[in-house]
Amino acid sequence: MRYAIKPLPFTPSKLSGLSEKLLASHYENNYGGAIRRLNAIRGELARLDPAAAPIYAWNGLKLEELIAANSAVLHEIYFDSLGPAADPPADLAAAIARDFGGFAAWRDEFMAMGRALGGGSGWVVLAWSAREERFVNQRASDHTQFLAEGRPILALDMYEHAYHMDYGARTPAYVEAFMRNIDWTKVAQRWRAPAGRAAGVASPKIPVIAPEAFLERFATADGAIILDVRRPPAFTAGADMLRGAVWRNPERLMHYKGRLRPNPQKRKEPEP
Ligand SMILES: [Fe+2]
The missing domain is CATH 3.55.40.20 (Iron/manganese superoxide dismutase, C-terminal domain)
Known part of the structure; x- marks a missing residue:
């Protein structure tokens, strides 16, 4: 089973002293990178033949799997601990x-x-x-x-x-x-949380879905429109975006919400 990336559980622009650009880069490149690495390593491990694979292959891949898995979990705890500041209960x-x-x-x-x-x-x-x-x-x-x-x-x-x-x-x-x-x-x-339960993200106020699951469910649906609504600094700093998505400025939603048309080929539409 693939390890799925969790949505960023806060609005980056609301934090104090940690820029949106830094947080977006950290989330996408380092946390996201750990998960992509973990899934790739597990794919390699699944192809190893226990009877024939050399010792160095097991040692190397299992160590890299541990590094990537711990990196993913710790980054989830790190990001999940940030948000509008609240005192400890x-x-x-x-x-x-x-x-x-x-x-x-x-x-x-x-x-x-x-x-x-x-x-x-x-x-x-x-x-x-x-x-x-x-x-x-x-x-x-x-x-x-x-x-x-x-x-x-x-x-x-x-x-x-x-x-x-x-x-x-x-x-x-x-x-x-x-x-x-x-x-x-x-x-x-x-x-x-009971021991053994995942170090989870608090219940979000809006529905959230991991990018991989989203693409599986919606990317091929008739008439689907996938909008990337990261704010301009985060979009500019980001290295990639969902397949078939178009970027629109979330601050201008009222200007374009009635004029959206499926357009899976174009990466970024001009501002209306
Ligand atoms: Fe990090």
Whole structure:
């Protein structure tokens, strides 16, 4: 089964201190790239003959599969933790405070770990340790270094692709911006989710569908019109778009909504 990309669970233009261009590039190139890589690797693995494939093929592909899978999951937690900022619910704040000697103490440690990864790369993760029955802040310098029985509920991406476009080498400012945009409501949902349930995206207010599933269901339907309504900066920064889609500026919807016609051949229609 193919690993499906999840929709971006927030409106990029609503975040503070993280540009739409940076977020679009991060989502499409790095998160999307991890998923495309994961699916390609699993395709290669499915073709391996267990009796005949060499050891290096198993070792190489299984390691790359782990890297891509962890990258995909951590990016989903990262993006799902961002949104219009919301304070932590009282029970989560109390649990974190209990384990770190205060919520501010947790925050200070988490941010210091993020700043310490500046100039390098990796993740800082707030995870629930089932073994110790407490929260831990965990550092990883690549996608494979994670607490074996930990359940990540908040992930700070310290790879350069997550901030360099906006902040250059000013990693402390990026860490501040990330902390400013945390939607703790969704972090709390991950904490409360039963073990084993996917680190999911909160229920969206509008119906959403992954691009692959959308194309399967609608791309060949008679009279289908696929509109790409990313805002201009995100569209310009994007490397690709759905097959058969046409771009239209979402801010001009009222000007063209009554004049839409199927036109699967054209990539970008002129503004009316
Ligand atoms: Fe990333």
